Amino acid sequence: MAAPSQPLAGTPAPPVDRPVPIEAVPLRHPWRWVSGVVVAIVTASLLLAFAQNPNIDWPTVGEYLFAPLTLQGLATTIYLTIAAMTIGLGGGIVVAIMRLSPNPVLRAVSGLFVWVFRGTPVLLQLIFWGFIGAFLPKIVIGIPFTSVEFWSIETSDLIPATVAALLALGLNEMAYASEIVRAGITSVDHGQTEAAHSLGMTPGRTMRRVVLPQAMRVIVPPMGNEVITMLKTTALVSVIAGRDLMSNLQAAYAQNFKIIPLLIVAAIWYLVLTSILAIPQAWLERRYGRGVAGSRESSALRGWRSWKAGEK
Numbered sequence: 197m198a199a200p201s202q203p204l205a206g207t208p209a210p211p212v213d214r215p216v217p218i219e220a221v222p223l224r225h226p227w228r229w230v231s232g233v234v235v236a237i238v239t240a241s242l243l244l245a246f247a248q249n250p251n252i253d254w255p256t257v258g259e260y261l262f263a264p265l266t267l268q269g270l271a272t273t274i275y276l277t278i279a280a281m282t283i284g285l286g287g288g289i290v291v292a293i294m295r296l297s298p299n300p301v302l303r304a305v306s307g308l309f310v311w312v313f314r315g316t317p318v319l320l321q322l323i324f325w326g327f328i329g330a331f332l333p334k335i336v337i338g339i340p341f342t343s344v345e346f347w348s349i350e351t352s353d354l355i356p357a358t359v360a361a362l363l364a365l366g367l368n369e370m371a372y373a374s375e376i377v378r379a380g381i382t383s384v385d386h387g388q389t390e391a392a393h394s395l396g397m398t399p400g401r402t403m404r405r406v407v408l409p410q411a412m413r414v415i416v417p418p419m420g421n422e423v424i425t426m427l428k429t430t431a432l433v434s435v436i437a438g439r440d441l442m443s444n445l446q447a448a449y450a451q452n453f454k455i456i457p458l459l460i461v462a463a464i465w466y467l468v469l470t471s472i473l474a475i476p477q478a479w480l481e482r483r484y485g486r487g488v489a490g491s492r493e494s495s496a497l498r499g500w501r502s503w504k505a506g507e508k
Contacts, residue, residue: 256457260448261464269444270465276361276430276440281423283366288373293403295378306374313371319432321368325360326436361433361440369426376418380411412484420477424470431462441465 246252260266294306313321324331329352338345355363384407392402434443441462449458 251456252460253454253457256454257460257464260445260458260461265444265448266441266461266465269439269441272358272439273427273430273441274469276358276365276433276438277423277427279362280365280369280430281426283362284369284373284422284426285419287366287370288377289408291370291374292377292381295374296381310371310374313368314375318364318368318429319435321364322361322432322436325355325364326357328355328360357433357436357438360436361430361438365426365429365433369422372422373419376415376422377411380413380415381407383414384410412480416477416480416484420473420480423477424473427469427473428466431466 291306291309294302295310297303297306329350332351334348335351335354336345336348338347381403388406388410389402392406393399397405430438430440431442433440434446437443445458445462449455
């Protein structure tokens with residue numbers, strides 16, 4: 197059989213049929229624009245009506261926004277939030293580990309703690325700690341079942357309103373934080389623990405170095421919400437005169453009867469603080485969520501990174 201003829205050198209190659217490019221026509225959504233315009237108009241109307249309401253009394257809002265009374269209460273609110281979340285998170289990790297312990301006594305005690313503090317309203321707990329002196333008038337250190345006392349103090353002197361608020365908020369948060377931490381720990385595959393033990397790591401070291409860093413991906417988002425919730429829950433300490441932001445503003449409008457303007461002041465500060473707290477929460481979520489489900493970065497940021505990499 198004759199071999200197929202080869203094209204001579206210098207002979208132009210035959211033309212290749214190329215597919216006709218298809219022009220992509222973007223799908224238009226006119227009703228999206230219509231609904232967006234309607235929502236924008238309604239929102240702007242509500243905001244304008246709110247701003248022009250004569251009952252708000254904007255001069256009073258400006259007067260109390262940075263008043264010493266307001267700033268002192270704001271400092272107490274920030275302190276209670278940070279201290280209560282520190283107690284709650286630290287204690288919550290301990291309670292979560294106790295609930296996962298093979299020791300039945302530790303599991304029972306931690307379960308009872310969570311049942312009590314998660315099953316009763318935080319307002320009830322605040323009132324209980326605020327009036328703990330009525331239940332336990334004096335705290336005594338001595339020899340049990342005898343009259344020998346080494347040290348004693350009035351409970352109301354040892355646990356003032358701010359300390360009572362800190363105890364109530366911190367212990368209540370421990371119950372909720374323990375469940376969040378426990379969910380994060382159980383989300384880590386058990387094979388990770390077995391692998392760490394096979395390398396000779398102790399259970400405590402395994403928990404610190406292997407399990408908890410991976411569990412943070414599950415723990416951080418709800419715990420960030422708990423911080424914001426704690427900030428707003430501190431407003432309840434006004435029932436025991438905790439001298440927080442709401443307590444001070446309530447004392448002010450009890451004298452001048454300007455309730456709405458001072459509530460606006462409190463709302464402004466709470467919105468500012470929650471907006472600030474959202475920044476580290478978003479950073480931590482990105483930090484511990486790296487490599488999960490592709491990426492948490494926006495498509496624009498991913499495109500910019502790809503373009504920069506192509507330049508190099």
